[in-house]
Amino acid sequence: MFLNDFIKAHLSKEKKLRISIKNIFGFYPGNIFLYKLALRHKSASLNKINGLKINNERLEYLGDAILGAVVAEFLFKRFPYETEGFLTEMRSKIVSRSSLNKLSYKLGLSKLILSSVSGNGKSKSAAGDAFEAFIGALYLDKGYEFSKKVIVNRIVLLNFDVENLMNADINYKSKLIEWSQKEKHNLQFKLVEEIKTKHDQQYVIEVVVDGSKISSGRDLSKKGAEKLAAEKAWRKLELPIPAN
Secondary structure (H helix, E strand, O other), X not given: OHHHHHHHHHHOOOXXXXXXXXXXXXXXXXXXXXXXXXXXXXXXXXXXXXXXXXXXXXXXXXXXXXXXXXXXHHHHHHOOOOOHHHHHHHHHHHHOHHHXXXXXXXXXXXXXXXOOOOHHHOOOOHHHHHHHHHHXXXXXXXXXXXXXXXXXHHHHHHXXXXXXXXXXXXXXXXXXXXXXXXXXXXXXEEEEEEXXXXXXXXXXXXXXXXXXXXXXXXXXXXXXXXXXXXXHHHXXXXXXXXXX
């Protein structure tokens, strides 16, 4: 199968794109049309089929799930004695939209995006969106195990210093408070449950913005639960990853 992909790369009319993918990610694509779709920004959508715009948004949804699962497994095995809150924060530092945007530009994937707008006309997340869509295309083309190898070996290990990420501690609660004050939102951290067992007591904290529940966190301390809930809220609100 992979020999056929090599032959296709050098004989097909999409030779440039196939070789670019090989140079960036280390493999030749099989179904090139999946990758072309992954790189099609919504501004360059094709004609609708049954009311559906043909662009990379659906692949982005899929790629987000695959990328999150692979990184979660990688961190779970890499840090066997760390808490859920730590693992969630580390995953966020790797797969945040800001991080993926930077990675897309660094690798040169952003140059391959097909868009009808340029420069400031593109959304700030276009490069990161295309990166996730690319992962969705990779999964459909090559399967989960192959995708996992590419994500871990060619993306995470080559582009992220895990030790440095551990030390880059972000106070999401304070950042969330700053954001709510600046944007004039009503932000609350609510203790909604205390769970007592024979061995410990856990707390459940909810982040509520303008009366709507955004996220919740559960930990052995109120501070830990707040930290976890704040980080989840930051991701769900799709805010850019803050500086330390």
